[in-house]
Amino acid sequence: MEKWQNEYELRKPLRCIVKLGGAAITCKNELEKINQQNLTQASQSGVHKGGLDQSLVKAGFVATRISVTSLNLEIVRALAQEGIPSVGISPFSSGWTTSQRNVASADIATVATAIDSGFVPVLHGDAVLDHSQGCTILSGDVIIRHLAHSLKPEYVVFLTDVFGVYDRPPSDPDAILLREIAVDEDGSWSVINPAPETMSKQVEITVAAHDTTGGMVTKISEAAAIAKLGIDVYIVKAATDHSLKALKGEVERNLPDDWLGTAIRFKRD
Template sequence: MEETNLNQTIRCIVKLGGAAITCKNELEKINEENLETVSSQLRQAMNLGSCSNKVIGMDWSKRDGVSDISSTLADIDDQCQFTVDFSRFVVVHGAGSFGHFQASKSGVHKGGLIQPLVKAGFVATRISVTTLNLEIVRALAREGIPSIGMSPHSCGWSTSERNVASADFSGVSKAIDSGFIPVLHGDAVFDDSLGCTILSGDVIIRHLAEHLRPEYVVFLTDVSGVYDRPPTDPNAVLLREIAVGEDGKWSVVKPTPQSMNKQVEIIVAAHDTTGGMVTKISEAALIAKLGIDVYIVKAATSHSLKALRGELRHNIPDDWLGTVIRFSR
């Protein structure tokens, strides 16, 4: 792994969950309303020190369904007097309804690039996830966030037996130090032993957190946090605080264990066959172990805004909905 030389620490790494920003059950459909709200909240969170509410749109490209770009451009010449300084964030997004179909149809996650179907699926998966990446970069840019798409596979991320073997921290650091917001994503990557596999956004987040040591990490999801059983179950209980010990094991602190089903861990694991929530909690626990607070919260809510702004770092209000994962010595 290469050395990282950041000029300053970064404030926050944010995961935009695939389920929160896309329409899960419709192929390659973005949840435009959520994405717009998430982008706006990110701008507010990054812009904390600024008194200006003026948004300097940075997407000057044509858009489907928008007649022309002249309205975006009319303001450009007036914008020079505004500063565009943002606090140091990194954004990583999942795939949601992009990439999933292509990957599962071809078995990219299982490797075997020598097979034509896998090779074609590798190309098709990357087309789909980079399409989503571009749309997210554009949505952030429209909010005036100076975002830079960085596609992990093409930036040199690769794995060995599904574990990250090489990563690009210097490109991310350089972009941050130059005042930009890198936007990475879950991607199909080369694997030294398997040929190829899928590198999830959650794993990327954990590696970035280890190397960039942000002040806090936020996972934006489509549910309010981590529950003791499927959130669709009317008896599901939101786990408000999880403590991670030196040994990496985690335990529920709030609600108090006495009031809870003792089999929380097993139930959480069982309701998630895709590995989504389990991976998320495992990766979050590894991040928390570094002493970095992790917030898992529903995207595009007042709760997510609080988490993104870093308001929960010293005090978590009783009416805040979400899961905090914290290191506990």
């Protein structure tokens, strides 16, 4: 059995795991620039292509690692300013390797120890070594799934730059926010709110060309895998009252009519 598959008995139950989306806490149109307002508010509450020269691959690998490590430090610093003790944990230095973007080895015990010691562990997606490709991007969404599997939080919150999951790109003026998604035992999912019969078109979720981690497609897939464990997942816009309610667990049972976000839950009879 792989190391990440083990379950760790924490001294106290883990209430929540939070994923800070890159688009929510950075300025995507500027190089390595933090969205300080969103990061502060959230704290309060180069993959290679075939044919590229290997020297360019290695240079991109190094540059990516420098960027994400710097971002991780900014998150730890922002939490510290709010009086929240935290510790940065790098996937690479903790022994994370991948095979086709699936985590093969991860030091979940380090994360559990940090939690039991009173720290908030801060992890991040990274450029990591890969058994078949040499190196690749390990998405934070994938890391969250493995953490949820081992640490069993009450719920998981994905903070993004949009209000949740839409039936098509949210830039489309006709896009509809999917407020609740149900996950079956086989991992498949379906929209239950709004009711399917009230929607005139099929869900069309696309991936931006520049997104190396799969964008919303990967996020829903990983969220569904977490929900299948019986752990509710909320995808919601960072630095809003809606995200604050999700973080506080105020939407666990019934979704308020005025709450904007997407709840992904295991289908219960």
